[in-house]
Amino acid sequence: MGFMRKLRVSAERNNSLLCIGLDPDHDRLPAGVTMAQFNRAIIDATSDVVCAYKPNLAFYEVDGADGLRALEQTLAAIPEDIPVIGDAKRGDIGNTARQYAKALFESFNFDAATVNPYLGLDSVEPFIAYPDKCTFLLCRTSNPGAKDFQDLMIRGQPLYEHVAFKALEWNIHGNIGLVAGATYPQDLARIRQLCPAMPLLVPGVGTQGGDVRAVVRLSADASGMNAIINISRAVLYASAGADFAEAARNAALRLRDEINKHRPVG
Amino acid sequence: MGFMRKLRVSAERNNSLLCIGLDPDHDRLPAGVTMAQFNRAIIDATSDVVCAYKPNLAFYEVDGADGLRALEQTLAAIPEDIPVIGDAKRGDIGNTARQYAKALFESFNFDAATVNPYLGLDSVEPFIAYPDKCTFLLCRTSNPGAKDFQDLMIRGQPLYEHVAFKALEWNIHGNIGLVAGATYPQDLARIRQLCPAMPLLVPGVGTQGGDVRAVVRLSADASGMNAIINISRAVLYASAGADFAEAARNAALRLRDEINKHRPVG
Numbered sequence: 001m002g003f004m005r006k007l008r009v010s011a012e013r014n015n016s017l018l019c020i021g022l023d024p025d026h027d028r029l030p031a032g033v034t035m036a037q038f039n040r041a042i043i044d045a046t047s048d049v050v051c052a053y054k055p056n057l058a059f060y061e062v063d064g065a066d067g068l069r070a071l072e073q074t075l076a077a078i079p080e081d082i083p084v085i086g087d088a089k090r091g092d093i094g095n096t097a098r099q100y101a102k103a104l105f106e107s108f109n110f111d112a113a114t115v116n117p118y119l120g121l122d123s124v125e126p127f128i129a130y131p132d133k134c135t136f137l138l139c140r141t142s143n144p145g146a147k148d149f150q151d152l153m154i155r156g157q158p159l160y161e162h163v164a165f166k167a168l169e170w171n172i173h174g175n176i177g178l179v180a181g182a183t184y185p186q187d188l189a190r191i192r193q194l195c196p197a198m199p200l201l202v203p204g205v206g207t208q209g210g211d212v213r214a215v216v217r218l219s220a221d222a223s224g225m226n227a228i229i230n231i232s233r234a235v236l237y238a239s240a241g242a243d244f245a246e247a248a249r250n251a252a253l254r255l256r257d258e259i260n261k262h263r264p265v266g
Numbered sequence: 267m268g269f270m271r272k273l274r275v276s277a278e279r280n281n282s283l284l285c286i287g288l289d290p291d292h293d294r295l296p297a298g299v300t301m302a303q304f305n306r307a308i309i310d311a312t313s314d315v316v317c318a319y320k321p322n323l324a325f326y327e328v329d330g331a332d333g334l335r336a337l338e339q340t341l342a343a344i345p346e347d348i349p350v351i352g353d354a355k356r357g358d359i360g361n362t363a364r365q366y367a368k369a370l371f372e373s374f375n376f377d378a379a380t381v382n383p384y385l386g387l388d389s390v391e392p393f394i395a396y397p398d399k400c401t402f403l404l405c406r407t408s409n410p411g412a413k414d415f416q417d418l419m420i421r422g423q424p425l426y427e428h429v430a431f432k433a434l435e436w437n438i439h440g441n442i443g444l445v446a447g448a449t450y451p452q453d454l455a456r457i458r459q460l461c462p463a464m465p466l467l468v469p470g471v472g473t474q475g476g477d478v479r480a481v482v483r484l485s486a487d488a489s490g491m492n493a494i495i496n497i498s499r500a501v502l503y504a505s506a507g508a509d510f511a512e513a514a515r516n517a518a519l520r521l522r523d524e525i526n527k528h529r530p531v532g
Contacts, residue, residue, distance in 0.1 A: 023362070025365075056358070056362055056365075058356070058358060058362045058363075058365035058366045058369065059362075059365050061334075061365070061366065061369040061373070062365045062366075062368050062369040062372075062373055063373065064334055064338060064369070064373045064374065065331045065332070065333075065334035065335040065337075065338060066331070067334075067369075067373075068327075068330055068331035068333075068334050069331040071331075072330060072331060089356070089357055089358055089382075090324070090355070091355055091357075091382055091384075092322070092324060092355055093407065093408060093409035093411075093469075093474075094409060094410075094411075096289070096322055096324045096325075097324075099291075099322075099324035099325050099327070099328045100324045100327065100328075102328050103324065103327040103328040103329075103330070103333075107327070107328055107329065107330045107333075108330065116355075116357055116382050116384050117384070117414075117415060118357075118382050118383070118384045118404060118407075118415060118416070119404070119407050119409055119411055119412060120409070120410070120411025120412055120413065120414030120415060120416070121410075121411040121414055122409050122410050122411040123409065123411055124411075138384060138385070141359065141384075141385050142359060143359035143360060143385055143386065143388050143389065144360075144386070144387075144388050145359075145360075145385055145386025145387040145388040145389055145390070146385060146386055147386065148383075148386030148387055148432060149383060149384055149386060149425065149428065149429070149432075150384070150386070152420045152425065152428060153420065154418045154419065154420055154425075159415065159418065159420075159425070162415065162418060163415070166414060166415075203359075208359075
């Protein structure tokens, strides 16, 4: 099943736009719990509450080959019917991008991946060539440094809007999405206006400070769908103790319901 | 020893600006030879001819955890005194970029890494915080799609020049370099003009078609140093047979000497 349909089915079944970022940080794991064990407990406690999971590869690569093994074990623990986004933010020349796309979509079998647009079309093409996978291009990211380049004005419009226009132009297979940070609500609104039907991956709620109400209203499409609200630390580390999985479930339930309060009715 | 000094010593000892990209492609490896075996043979045949090696992580990640194990074995085969650039083109928000920097500079112990600038300062800071490591920001890449965003004009200057200006501004530790593709000689010249003392990592000679003479004259600094001319496929696959390592050595010697013909005399 392609990503778009898989996402719709899981979002409807779990009545959820919440995506949990599986970013296990060694400094914050409960004592004696491995990355793979931590993730499995989080997944078991939340898989009926989310629309998707999003492991960020940085947190695995830090352990080298062992870390990628933990990632493989994590992916095996995710129920088949929940879509998984590989947050890798890769970007390289065509010949190399083909290897990255193969790594993410075949070796790890992610349903979607994030891609950095700075290298242009031939760096993106190998990803969108997989029609059943979704490629989320970084558009307006959630971090303070986003302004350094993404806000630079080009013919009256910021760079990130040019990325959105290119995403529309390149979307011949209908499998492109955009990353739009929750911390810049006006920019998020502008991106949704430019791309009314694209799935938006929205990080930045929770620890990063994005406001849930504004974010949901501005990122969901007219039917209240197609927004993937990612939260990592506020769920994963809801408790630092042995009850971390139960605390994560409670945090996820609360966030899912808070998000649903503000969804447009489809 | 810090990257800058290590690079100078290896470039002087081997009288070379040639960097070999260790990008083993499954479709092109000789029959029955593993990635790690292939790399080790290439390294053994060329380590007295290069100034640096540059493995691109895509070619390893395609094999998942096993691929990173092959990368670890490859790194162990490189002589201690040759600097190694981890070509990963990472870029993520600060909290995540710290994990990527730790992965590349501690877990894999690369001497340098490539970083995508699209996310701005807080995505770059965790890398430049390692004073002995070098961070090469993507400035003007060698691929056709580079023009899609990097050439967009902002206040009379293309985006890639704004990246160069930011690199100068952020270079408080003196450990930033730039990636400048060989396939756009005028842009390469402009980047060297803006950043006369920065190390430039120059991909795109060889299979991608960049002209050696122009590239060397435009990228080396006034003393004929600080340019790292990367070549991958034209060396790795000089022969498809059992003599691949010998053929790679011959190709590397020829390229090193061709590069040296055009170096400014220091």
